[in-house]
Amino acid sequence: MRAAPFAYLRPNSLEEVFAALAQFGDEAQLLAGGQSLMPAMALRMARPGVLVDISRLGELRGIALEADALVFGAGTTYSQALRSPLVAEHAPLLALAIPHIAHEAVRSRGTLGGSLANADPASEMPACMLALGAQVVLRSAEGERAVPMEEFALGTYTTAIEPGEILAAIRVPLPETARRTRFREIARRSGDYAMAGAALVSDEAGEARFVLFAVSDRPILVSGAPNLDAVLAGIDTEVEFFPDNHAGIATKRHLAGVLARDLLSRSALKEAA
Amino acid sequence: MTLDARTDMPVSLTVNGRRTAGIVPVRQTLAGYLREELGLTAVHLGCEQGSCGACTVRVDGEVMRACLVLAVQAEGCVVETPEGFSGDPAMDRLRERFATRNALQCGFCTGGMLVAARDLLAREPRPSRHAIREAISGHVCRCTGYEAIVDAIEAASHGGTAP
Numbered sequence: 550m551r552a553a554p555f556a557y558l559r560p561n562s563l564e565e566v567f568a569a570l571a572q573f574g575d576e577a578q579l580l581a582g583g584q585s586l587m588p589a590m591a592l593r594m595a596r597p598g599v600l601v602d603i604s605r606l607g608e609l610r611g612i613a614l615e616a617d618a619l620v621f622g623a624g625t626t627y628s629q630a631l632r633s634p635l636v637a638e639h640a641p642l643l644a645l646a647i648p649h650i651a652h653e654a655v656r657s658r659g660t661l662g663g664s665l666a667n668a669d670p671a672s673e674m675p676a677c678m679l680a681l682g683a684q685v686v687l688r689s690a691e692g693e694r695a696v697p698m699e700e701f702a703l704g705t706y707t708t709a710i711e712p713g714e715i716l717a718a719i720r721v722p723l724p725e726t727a728r729r730t731r732f733r734e735i736a737r738r739s740g741d742y743a744m745a746g747a748a749l750v751s752d753e754a755g756e757a758r759f760v761l762f763a764v765s766d767r768p769i770l771v772s773g774a775p776n777l778d779a780v781l782a783g784i785d786t787e788v789e790f791f792p793d794n795h796a797g798i799a800t801k802r803h804l805a806g807v808l809a810r811d812l813l814s815r816s817a818l819k820e821a822a
Numbered sequence: 823m824t825l826d827a828r829t830d831m832p833v834s835l836t837v838n839g840r841r842t843a844g845i846v847p848v849r850q851t852l853a854g855y856l857r858e859e860l861g862l863t864a865v866h867l868g869c870e871q872g873s874c875g876a877c878t879v880r881v882d883g884e885v886m887r888a889c890l891v892l893a894v895q896a897e898g899c900v901v902e903t904p905e906g907f908s909g910d911p912a913m914d915r916l917r918e919r920f921a922t923r924n925a926l927q928c929g930f931c932t933g934g935m936l937v938a939a940r941d942l943l944a945r946e947p948r949p950s951r952h953a954i955r956e957a958i959s960g961h962v963c964r965c966t967g968y969e970a971i972v973d974a975i976e977a978a979s980h981g982g983t984a985p
Contacts, residue, residue, distance in 0.1 A: 550870060556827035557848035557894060568823040587890040588871040599827045600848075604895060628884065652960025653941060655872065657884035658891070739959040 552590035559602040563715070566603060567690040570713050573599045579715065580604060581624060581663035584655045609662065609717060612636065618684075618720040623662020628653075630661060640721050642681060642730035642748060646673040649734045649743070662716045665701070668708045668767070671742045671793065673734065675702050676762035678719060679770055680730075680748040686718040687711075695720065702767040705791075726753040731812045734763075735804055737795070744796040745804035749812045751775050759813065764801040766791050777813040781806060831894045837862070838906030846893045853877040853888035855896075856903055864904035864933040868962070875961030878934035879903050885941040904933030912943050915978040925974035927965035934961050939975045948979050 560566045570577050578597030580586060581604055589595035603609060609624035612633050619639045621630070630636050631647045650656055650664075650673055664674035665685060678685075679698040686695050687710060701709045710716060734746035743763035751757035751774070759774035761784070769788050773779025784805045790798040834843035837860060846855055851870075856862040856879070868874035870889045877888040880902040907913035916939050919925070926932045935958055942949055942957035949957070954975045955968070963971065 551851075551854075552849055554829070554849055556829050557831065557892070558825055558827040559894075560825070565823070565825065569825050569827075572825055573827070583890055583892075583895075584872065584887075587892075588873075591871040591889070602892075602895065648956075652875070653957065654875065654878050654885040654887050654938065654960060655890075658886050739956055 550591055553593055553596045555597055556599045563608050569601045577601050582659040584659035585667050618722050621661050621719045623716045623718055625661045627656035627659050642677050645732040646677050649673055652740045666716045668702050668706050670705050670766050671763040676748050676760045676768035679768045680750045680758045680760040681721045684720045687714045688717040689714040705766045724752055728752050733808055733811055742795055745801050747808035747812055761805050764805050765789055775813055780809045780813055833894050833897050835896045835899050835901055837901045848894050850893045851889050852891040852893050852896050855893035862903045862905050866930055866933055875934040876931050878937045904936055913940050915981045919974040919978040923970050923974040925970040931961055931963040935971055943979055
C-alpha cells in the first residue's frame with residue numbers, strides 16, 4: 550500500500566525546522582531516516598499532513614569527541630556510527646548492538662536520533678543510551694535542554710519531547726575509568742524485532758548498569774548490577790512486563806532471566822570487552 | 823517566515839550513470855520513480871513497507887530500500903539499480919554465478935539479492951557463508967530456500983577480489 554497524500558518540506562536550517570513546526574503544528578511530522586515512519590505511512594498507521602524532512606540537515610550530522618562526552622548529531626545513521634573509530638574507542642556498546650538492527654539497507658538510512666525519538670520499546674539504541682547514561686539534547690526556537698535517558702523514554706512511542714522541540718543530539722558521557730560493555734539480543738531471525746534484549750556497561754570501580762529492552766513499554770534500568778542475584782531479584786520486583794507480537798509476558802520474564810545470567814555471570818563479566 | 827509545503831517538486835539525480843530530472847509528486851517513492859518514470863522494472867516492489875528487500879538499490883554507494891526513500895529525497899544522488907553496475911566485474915560474476923547455480927526461480931527477489939550481494943563483496947571480498955546469510959537476511963525469497971543463492975554469492979567471491 551502507499552502512503553496517504555501529504556505535503557513535503559525540506560528545511561535548510563534548524564531555524565526553518567522550528568518555523569515549520571510553529572506553522573504546521575500537529576500536522577507536521579519530522580522525517581529523519583524514515584525507516585520506521587515510511588513503513589508506518591505505507592500501512593496508513595501514520596498519516597502526517599506535512600512531512601518536514603530533516604534527513605539532510607548538516608546541523609544534525611557528525612560525531613564529535615568533546616572533553617567529557619561523545620556527542621552524536623541526531624541524524625547520524627547506524628552505518629556511520631558503526632564505521633566510526635570514535636564509537637569503537639569510546640562507545641563500543643553501540644558497535645556491538647548496531648549489527649542487530651534490521652539489515653544493512655536499513656542501517657544505512659536509519660538514524661540514532663530517529664530511533665530515540667520513535668521510542669519503540671524493542672529498539673536497541675534507547676536501551677544502549679540508557680545503559681551508557683546518555684543525555685538527549687532537545688532544541689527549540691527558545692533554546693536547548695538536556696534530558697537524561699532515564700527521563701526521556703516515557704512509554705511506548707512516548708518521549709519527553711515537547712511540541713516545537715526537536716531531538717538534536719545525544720551526549721554519551723566519557724567514563725573516568727575504563728568501561729566494559731556487553732550486549733545480547735534474542736530474536737527469531739537475524740534482523741527481526743527483539744523478543745528480549747539486554748545491554749551491560751560496567752567500570753573498574755565496580756559500578757554497573759544493566760538495561761533490559763523489548764520486555765516492557767520502555768528500556769528498563771534494573772538495579773543491583775553487577776550482582777546477578779540482585780539483578781534477578783530486581784527483574785522480579787522492578788520490571789512491568791508487556792507482551793508484544795513476538796512473545797508473551799511469561800516468555801519475556803524467562804528471557805530476562807536468561808539475559809541477566811548470560812551477561813552477569815562471573816565468566817561473562819571477565820569476557821566483557 | 824512562511825514556509826511552502828509542496829505536493830509536487832522538481833528532482834534531479836543520476837541513475838545508472840545517466841542524469842535525469844523531472845517534477846514528481848512528493849508522495850512518490852524512489853522505487854516508484856525508478857519503475858514508472860524511468861522504466862527500471864528490475865526494481866521490484868513486493869511489500870512496499872521495507873520488509874522484503876526486492877527494491878534494494880544503491881544510493882551514493884550505500885544500499886537502501888527504494889520503497890522507504892521518497893523520490894524527492896534522492897535529489898542530487900547517484901543511484902544504481904540492478905540494471906546498472908555495467909563494467910563492474912564483481913556484479914558480472916554474481917550474475918553469472920546466479921545463473922549457473924540456478925539461484926533463482928521466479929526472479930522476483932533476484933535484483934535486490936544481487937545489489938545486497940554486491941554491497942557485501944565491497945565490504946568483505948571473501949565473506950564466510952554466515953556473513954553471506956547475514957547480508958541477504960533482509961531479502962525474502964519464496965522459491966529457492968536460499969541455499970543456492972548463498973552458493974552463488976560464495977562462488978562469485980571466490981572468482982576474484984572485488985574492488
